[in-house]
Structure formats: C-alpha cells, structure tokens
Amino acid sequence: MKRLLVIGIGAGNPDYITMQAVKALNRVDVFFLMDKGQSKDKLIDLRREICERYITDRTYRFAEAHSPERERGVDYSASVDDLNRAKQQTFERLINDELADGQCGGFLVWGDPALYDSTIRILQAILASGRCEFEFEVIPGITSVQALAAQHKVPLNTIGRSIEITTGRRLAAGQVSDTDSLVVMLDAEDSYHQVADQETEIYWGAYLGTPDEILIHGKLGDVADEIERVRKAARAEHGWIMDTYLLRKP
Ligand SMILES: C[S@@+](CC[C@H](N)C(=O)[O-])C[C@H]1O[C@@H](n2cnc3c(N)ncnc32)[C@H](O)[C@@H]1O
Structure with a gap:
C-alpha cells in the first residue's frame, strides 16, 4: 500500500513547523512539489529549506509538477471546479508514476491543510473514484x-x-x-x-x-x-x- 502524508508546514516561518511535522517529514520518500510559476519560487524554496533543515537521516527526492491555475474572468465556482479536476489529474499522475508500492509520499501544504486548501478534498475524491489506492494522514500546521x-x-x-x-x-x-x-x-x-x-x-x-x-x-x-x-x-x-x-x- 502507498502512504501519503499531508503535512502542514506553517504559513511562512520555517520555525512554525511542529514536532509532529518534523517526524512526518522524516518518513517521506518522495515530496510532491507543485510549481506555481516564477513569482512563487520563494514558496517552493521555503519547502526545500524545510526539508534540508529538518530531515536528518533519510534519502528523499522531489517530484515536481506544474500546478494548474484557475481561469480568471469566468464564473468563479465553475472555474474552481475545473481547477480541482485538473489538480486531481496531476495528483493521480504523481501518485501513480512517482511512488512505488510501500513508499511514502509527502504534500507540503502551506499553513494548515484544513484552511482554504484543496489537498484533502482532492485526495478524498481520488480515493472515492477508485482509480488509485493509498492511505493518508493529515498533520496540522500553523495557519x-x-x-x-x-x-x-x-x-x-x-x-x-x-x-x-x-x-x-x-x-x-x-x-x-x-x-x-x-x-x-x-x-x-x-x-x-x-x-x-x-x-x-x-x-x-x-x-x-x-x-x-x-x-x-x-x-x-x-x-x-x-x-x-x-x-x-x-x-x-x-x-x-x-x-x-x-x-x-x-
Ligand atoms: C489558499 S489560502 C491558504 C491558507 C493556508 N492553508 C493557511 O493555513 O493559512 C491562501 C491565503 O492565505 C493567506 N495567507 C497564507 N499565508 C500567508 C502569509 N504568510 N501572510 C499573510 N497571509 C497569508 C492569504 O490570505 C492568502 O490569500
């Protein structure tokens, strides 16, 4: 079985990481990084810094994917639905192609995964579709x-x-x-x-x-x-x- 950890990394300061998150980081084989374009490079850099700083004794790698963007200037909820469908496909591809059976994948979620973030919703939708099998845990972060x-x-x-x-x-x-x-x-x-x-x-x-x-x-x-x-x-x-x-x- 594949295992996924949805890890809240806090909203900006690497010191916001909890002890539970540090333990979770040290269990991950592959971190999924969603690239949101050049202007948000700093947010990706912070995720890499967190891994360098807190992962002490483990080999891990990053799998990057381009994060789909919401279409502007159209109906808001329709564009959010489209965005979440596109994200779901990206997540499915990452889980299927980048993670072997028995391995652990990590999503580093800004702040806390329960607040204005779609990662949990998307993983639940993938599980419900039956197209991928995995277990997942959520580690809260500072919002x-x-x-x-x-x-x-x-x-x-x-x-x-x-x-x-x-x-x-x-x-x-x-x-x-x-x-x-x-x-x-x-x-x-x-x-x-x-x-x-x-x-x-x-x-x-x-x-x-x-x-x-x-x-x-x-x-x-x-x-x-x-x-x-x-x-x-x-x-x-x-x-x-x-x-x-x-x-x-x-
Ligand atoms: C998609 S939501 C993600 C919220 C995040 N999950 C959390 O726990 O804070 C993005 C919004 O969170 C707020 N936000 C996130 N990080 C922030 C920060 N470091 N400073 C100020 N606002 C922030 C802003 O309102 C931003 O538009």
Whole structure:
C-alpha cells in the first residue's frame, strides 16, 4: 500500500513547523512539489529549506509538477471546479508514476491543510473514484490566521463571541455575518474598503512569518488608504502578495 502524508508546514516561518511535522517529514520518500510559476519560487524554496533543515537521516527526492491555475474572468465556482479536476489529474499522475508500492509520499501544504486548501478534498475524491489506492494522514500546521494574531498580539475573538473566517470575495459581496470579529483571506481586491463603519479596527498582515512581513493596524478611516498603497507597492516589488486581516467592529 502507498502512504501519503499531508503535512502542514506553517504559513511562512520555517520555525512554525511542529514536532509532529518534523517526524512526518522524516518518513517521506518522495515530496510532491507543485510549481506555481516564477513569482512563487520563494514558496517552493521555503519547502526545500524545510526539508534540508529538518530531515536528518533519510534519502528523499522531489517530484515536481506544474500546478494548474484557475481561469480568471469566468464564473468563479465553475472555474474552481475545473481547477480541482485538473489538480486531481496531476495528483493521480504523481501518485501513480512517482511512488512505488510501500513508499511514502509527502504534500507540503502551506499553513494548515484544513484552511482554504484543496489537498484533502482532492485526495478524498481520488480515493472515492477508485482509480488509485493509498492511505493518508493529515498533520496540522500553523495557519496564516494564527500568525496574524500572534504578530499583532491580538486575540481573534472578543470575550464569549464568535469569529468568522471568510474571503475577500464574500466581504465585497456583503455575504458576511454581523460578528464583531471577521478574518478575511484571499482578498485580491482591497475589499476592506467596502466596510461602512470607519471606526472598525483592521489588523493587516502581509508575507507573515517571512523576512518580508508587513504589519499595519488602526481604524479603517485612518489606515485603509495606507494599506492599499503599501499592498500595491509590495505586490509590484515581489510579483505576488499574500495578506490576511482581522476586522474588529467597535
Ligand atoms: C489558499 S489560502 C491558504 C491558507 C493556508 N492553508 C493557511 O493555513 O493559512 C491562501 C491565503 O492565505 C493567506 N495567507 C497564507 N499565508 C500567508 C502569509 N504568510 N501572510 C499573510 N497571509 C497569508 C492569504 O490570505 C492568502 O490569500
């Protein structure tokens, strides 16, 4: 039987790796790396660095595949379905061609595999299709949400209240609950500008846990334009950006 380990590597800092993840890394024969293009080379480099740093006594290799990209400018959920089908084919090929029976394959998942990541869903779909046989385990990691809260030294919830974690797309469409603590991820459109109450505090973080980390905190009325400016400049400089923020209603 083939075995797969879906390992959460934390969202940026190699020190975010847990002891469980270190043990898992040391069981893997083949790491599957999904290449997302030149601008994201740093993310692949971090995965290689993690292997070099934490794998102490084992021979392993990398199998790279080009990661399919979502088609832009078309219906969002249809394009996500297409993307996941393409990813499923890529994963199946990697598992069939790159892993021998009895070997262990590793997916190094950014942050935690349970949060806005399709790896678990895709592996479940492959198993359900019956086209590949394997067993898999999930090793949790530190999410960008936890990194954001730690770097700003702020709790995610107010006392006894709930938190909602959502996307920039849903915030922009007004599809959020009236919770006082909203965490927004995957925001390509500066959707914090859509929040009416300018007294709302924003805790914004980009490239969290990395040497390029940027943090901005303040009332939306005071810092929203600054965030937009800084975000645009950082994106132009690096070629890509990953940012997350907490909105706290007064
Ligand atoms: C596809 S989701 C993956 C989330 C990841 N599984 C996690 O646990 O954080 C990508 C989004 O996560 C957030 N993100 C991931 N890493 C980040 C980082 N180092 N700094 C800021 N935001 C990050 C951004 O909102 C980005 O658009």
